[in-house]
Amino acid sequence: MGGRERVRAIVDATLFQKVITAVILVNAVVLGCETSPALVAEYGQVLHAIDRAVLAIFVVELAARMYAYGTAFFRDPWNWFDTVIVVIALLPTSGAFSVLRALRILRALRLISVVPSMRRVVSALLRALPGMASIGALIVLVLYVSAVMATKLFSVASPEYFGDLGDSLFTLFQVMTGEAWSEVARSVMREQPLAWIFFVTYIVITTFTVLNLFIAVAVSAMDAQVSEETGQRAPDQAEVNVVVLAELRELRAEVRALRAAEPQPRWAERPR
Numbered sequence: 001m002g003g004r005e006r007v008r009a010i011v012d013a014t015l016f017q018k019v020i021t022a023v024i025l026v027n028a029v030v031l032g033c034e035t036s037p038a039l040v041a042e043y044g045q046v047l048h049a050i051d052r053a054v055l056a057i058f059v060v061e062l063a064a065r066m067y068a069y070g071t072a073f074f075r076d077p078w079n080w081f082d083t084v085i086v087v088i089a090l091l092p093t094s095g096a097f098s099v100l101r102a103l104r105i106l107r108a109l110r111l112i113s114v115v116p117s118m119r120r121v122v123s124a125l126l127r128a129l130p131g132m133a134s135i136g137a138l139i140v141l142v143l144y145v146s147a148v149m150a151t152k153l154f155s156v157a158s159p160e161y162f163g164d165l166g167d168s169l170f171t172l173f174q175v176m177t178g179e180a181w182s183e184v185a186r187s188v189m190r191e192q193p194l195a196w197i198f199f200v201t202y203i204v205i206t207t208f209t210v211l212n213l214f215i216a217v218a219v220s221a222m223d224a225q226v227s228e229e230t231g232q233r234a235p236d237q238a239e240v241n242v243v244v245l246a247e248l249r250e251l252r253a254e255v256r257a258l259r260a261a262e263p264q265p266r267w268a269e270r271p272r
Helices: 003-011 014-033 037-075 077-090 095-114 116-127 129-154 165-176 181-189 193-230 237-261
Strands: none
Touching (some): 014 037, 014 095, 037 095, 077 095, 116 193, 129 165, 181 193
């Protein structure tokens, strides 16, 4: 076994992946502790040392994977994801780049590429983006039409919520999420009692119908992703029917064979 194969066996080992996962979790905890002034004042040097050690481990791990896979390393999008995160962590965090200190927490996102179940979920979501884009465009259209209607209908009754188009868009987005929608509706209904018709219809269309389409698209993408990874495909109804009919034929053949093998009663052997 050559050096490249030996390194590849190490980086692909389950133990190695568990160690990297533990390092990522430790790094996330340390970065969270650095947000506390009291902890920084007491253990600042220790936290900084752990942060530097974690970054060094990430660099060594990334270099080992690049060496193990060669040019094939860059064919996997997740390897690009890890590379970008590590490069961001290596940029200076002082002077004009001080804002990049906040981006160090992005290292915790490496759990997505390390944990297979997380990677599967993200891949399914990315796969569902085209369908979600169409549903998002539908929501924007419904939201805009409803905001124009609400501004025309309720701007006088409730100017704090529907005074202009911008206020109406924000208010209806809030109503769509289910946050304090009853307060908005009741404030309008004090002036226009029939306003409940608009709000109930809007919530049924957006919250109960359109938003649930996002879940349906995501679940479908997840099923397709799992089927591709396992190399299996869910059988359709026609295939199920064929299998059932084949099993019924086999059962009938076995029943006929059993009946033929049964001994005949003596009265059946007597000539009539």
